[in-house]
Amino acid sequence: MTPEMVIFLVMLGLFVISAMWWKLPIGVSLILASTAGALTAGEGIPVRHLVEGSFAYLDPILIIATAMIFMEVLRKSGALGSISRLIIIKLHTKPVWLLIFITLFIMFPGMITGLSTATVLTTGALAAPAMILLGIPALTVAAMIAMSAIYGMIAPPINVPAMIIGGGVDMPYIGFELPLLFATMPLAFGVNLSLGYKHIRDVNLQKILPKLGKDHYEKYGFKLFIPLIVVVILMLGVRIIPEYFPNLGVPFIFMIGSLIGLFCGERMNFWQVSHKAIQEVMPVIGILIGIGAFIQIMTLTGVRGMLVIGSLSLPDIWRYLSMGTMIPLFGAISAYGSASVLGVPYLLAFLGQNEIVVGSALSLLTGLGDLMPPTALAGIFAAQVVGEKNYFKVLKITIIPAIVTALWALLMIYFANLLGSFL
Amino acid sequence: MLLKIIYQLILIFIILLMGYDVFKEKSAWLQLTAALALIPFVLRLLMIK
Amino acid sequence: MVQKYKYNQIKIKNIEFMFGVFTLIVSLMIGMIAADKFQEMHETETLYPSYALTEISHLSDYNPNLKNTNGNTEIYFFNSDSAGGTVLILGGTHPNEPAGFLTACLILENLQIKRGRLIIIPRANNSAFTHNDPQEGQPQYYTIEGIKRERIFRFGSRITNSIDQWPDPEIYLHYPSGQKLAGNETRNLNRAYPGRADGNLTEQMAYGIIELINKKNVDLAFDLHEAAPEYPVVNAIVASERSQLIATEAAMELQFEDLIYSMEPSPYNFHGLSHREWQDYTQAMPILLETANPIQGRLRGKTDVSLLLTGRDPMYLKAAELGELHVPYDSAGISIEVRVGRHLSAIKTIIDVYSNIYPDKAVEIINVPDYEEIVSKGIEEYF
Numbered sequence A: 001m002t003p004e005m006v007i008f009l010v011m012l013g014l015f016v017i018s019a020m021w022w023k024l025p026i027g028v029s030l031i032l033a034s035t036a037g038a039l040t041a042g043e044g045i046p047v048r049h050l051v052e053g054s055f056a057y058l059d060p061i062l063i064i065a066t067a068m069i070f071m072e073v074l075r076k077s078g079a080l081g082s083i084s085r086l087i088i089i090k091l092h093t094k095p096v097w098l099l100i101f102i103t104l105f106i107m108f109p110g111m112i113t114g115l116s117t118a119t120v121l122t123t124g125a126l127a128a129p130a131m132i133l134l135g136i137p138a139l140t141v142a143a144m145i146a147m148s149a150i151y152g153m154i155a156p157p158i159n160v161p162a163m164i165i166g167g168g169v170d171m172p173y174i175g176f177e178l179p180l181l182f183a184t185m186p187l188a189f190g191v192n193l194s195l196g197y198k199h200i201r202d203v204n205l206q207k208i209l210p211k212l213g214k215d216h217y218e219k220y221g222f223k224l225f226i227p228l229i230v231v232v233i234l235m236l237g238v239r240i241i242p243e244y245f246p247n248l249g250v251p252f253i254f255m256i257g258s259l260i261g262l263f264c265g266e267r268m269n270f271w272q273v274s275h276k277a278i279q280e281v282m283p284v285i286g287i288l289i290g291i292g293a294f295i296q297i298m299t300l301t302g303v304r305g306m307l308v309i310g311s312l313s314l315p316d317i318w319r320y321l322s323m324g325t326m327i328p329l330f331g332a333i334s335a336y337g338s339a340s341v342l343g344v345p346y347l348l349a350f351l352g353q354n355e356i357v358v359g360s361a362l363s364l365l366t367g368l369g370d371l372m373p374p375t376a377l378a379g380i381f382a383a384q385v386v387g388e389k390n391y392f393k394v395l396k397i398t399i400i401p402a403i404v405t406a407l408w409a410l411l412m413i414y415f416a417n418l419l420g421s422f423l
Numbered sequence B: 001m002l003l004k005i006i007y008q009l010i011l012i013f014i015i016l017l018m019g020y021d022v023f024k025e026k027s028a029w030l031q032l033t034a035a036l037a038l039i040p041f042v043l044r045l046l047m048i049k
Numbered sequence C: 001m002v003q004k005y006k007y008n009q010i011k012i013k014n015i016e017f018m019f020g021v022f023t024l025i026v027s028l029m030i031g032m033i034a035a036d037k038f039q040e041m042h043e044t045e046t047l048y049p050s051y052a053l054t055e056i057s058h059l060s061d062y063n064p065n066l067k068n069t070n071g072n073t074e075i076y077f078f079n080s081d082s083a084g085g086t087v088l089i090l091g092g093t094h095p096n097e098p099a100g101f102l103t104a105c106l107i108l109e110n111l112q113i114k115r116g117r118l119i120i121i122p123r124a125n126n127s128a129f130t131h132n133d134p135q136e137g138q139p140q141y142y143t144i145e146g147i148k149r150e151r152i153f154r155f156g157s158r159i160t161n162s163i164d165q166w167p168d169p170e171i172y173l174h175y176p177s178g179q180k181l182a183g184n185e186t187r188n189l190n191r192a193y194p195g196r197a198d199g200n201l202t203e204q205m206a207y208g209i210i211e212l213i214n215k216k217n218v219d220l221a222f223d224l225h226e227a228a229p230e231y232p233v234v235n236a237i238v239a240s241e242r243s244q245l246i247a248t249e250a251a252m253e254l255q256f257e258d259l260i261y262s263m264e265p266s267p268y269n270f271h272g273l274s275h276r277e278w279q280d281y282t283q284a285m286p287i288l289l290e291t292a293n294p295i296q297g298r299l300r301g302k303t304d305v306s307l308l309l310t311g312r313d314p315m316y317l318k319a320a321e322l323g324e325l326h327v328p329y330d331s332a333g334i335s336i337e338v339r340v341g342r343h344l345s346a347i348k349t350i351i352d353v354y355s356n357i358y359p360d361k362a363v364e365i366i367n368v369p370d371y372e373e374i375v376s377k378g379i380e381e382y383f
């Protein structure tokens, strides 16, 4: 057994023991496992490496934290409840359109931020109560939100994994729009219609109405939605007319939205609302910090290289299988990490095929990584949004859509040149 | 430059929330998680890394 | 009963509070150890220029906005007594590519100049020398036991330090083309040309370099790099339209010395690269040189100083067997001597070819080793 293999097994072993057996938080387990890996490799306790690794997630954590604060503000102000109310009342008679609208609605923040978490926590959280009231089972709702969030993060205009993969081979992020639409839209509509349609074929509005709760819209009117509209405008503006729009960054935009939200609905204590939001995302923040350390130690000790070489050394037919499994599985650590660590070598292995189509398809595979536990950024938050504690129940429903998605991506890679001539 | 200052203010806000959370988490391990998560944020706020 | 219950509550609250303080102290200690390591990187390594040195100026002389920033960097001028052309050598565009930086340093510390003028910027992106890329697990320093003195050089990052330029936009919109790249590429000097005088720090550096090239009438400009062995453009000379001719001729001459180079034209549609924008915004002939550097590759195994200096790696050996690499690779690795040697021979040959074609713009440097020499004597001989 190579030293890298031993280190890998030590890291994996300790992680499983501490997360599953000792029931420690995932973040702490990852840090323990990284430290053990470094010790095994004879690196001592490399404090600098452990801390440095976590910096890869500083900006994503800021986005997640501020997005969560924004959502809590909208929940407290009454905007959240009013939106589900409006969706139900306006669209309950047209189930197909309702689902298509909800799908696009959920995907939207992911499309413009490239983050599945931001999607789940914003429009996902907005749509969830409405979907449940319409009669879709909560677990299915969570699955639909998780899948839509992933398609949203991969769909254009912003797709961070594709940028990471492209950056690794000096390919500018140009001309990805059509291939990415092709990679996501058919799947997004197909998956949500197949999961949701049977539950909302006939909705009885009279039965639902009493459950919709207080109508804040009547009291505050349009004002209720101002924070949301401001956030959307600020996010869209910098993408559509970047020459004339300040680049504020997603965390700042969410903070602006939150502050406006304080004055556009029910009154609230901003500090307490913000703390509640931080408390809810703290386990995920811990996971990201831990993953940062984990990847850094894997790289330092050569475990990362061993995994990459292992994936690349499979024979040609198996290469497709390994891509379809390894990239999403690596997402258990981090989808972005998977794009950089595995996505780039795979793209290099397929040089000569239409690189934009291959890169788009690879980014779709990395997106699936956001379903993989323990991190499962899309999945865990989706479960949280519908109030389900056990993420694995949601994961079970997403398995078939995920497999279909992986096959779709692999077919795109196989027919990359053919597709490239159309898209 | 202005944007950097705004982001430092956001950092301060998040750091205060996380620091407060260190004392508010119910489990000791989550307290530790919050404390460890503070490290990169404080280092960035002080412009060390 | 009630009294006792309350007392217990308070006690538990106290324990929680004490544990909170304890975890904060632990974090503080960890943070301080790490902070110490991070701050060390701000100490610039001393360079020892050869006697041919005539002047040291700074990039801030060409873009005053860089004054008192980590983006400022030294520019070393070596003027000869006889008239000729001007050559610029850029090292450290990417401080995680040590052969580029070391080649610039080696020339700077050893050269004598007979004709024309040589300008060297060893740390083109000075800010990127002050930190390392997260998740790459790379060393902060490496040591070369030079015959004159022991030398400790920094191994930095590909991009400007976040503390000098933060936050990154979600998408990097290149100025002026409007090309879109991943957000953190906004800190990549070799995506920032032609830059802006008052842009972000990286754009300011790029602008300063363009100004230098134009104000000092640089005729021939080198940008020294390394790339991962699995990357398609490696062991390459990248030339723009203007420098194509001399690059091709030099590549043929290098082939006689068994130094194989691929010729890569500067792409028209990829903006921000030194060779692309130096062609379009200056009169200089741009040349970018690449060697193969395993420690920056994604297929590498254990990441340490030995890998940095020897390029020996069992993982890359497997990758070579799998046919994943674009350079010859065997158990000997690709040592720093081989990589610096390739840069040195390529620079010397290209300058010679240039001087032959433009005799009134000739530049002649001596006392700089070539590939053969440095590989047989070792890099220690020159520091």
Ligand SMILES: [Zn+2]
Binding pocket: C093, C094, C097, C224, C225, C226, C227
């Ligand atoms: Zn480079």
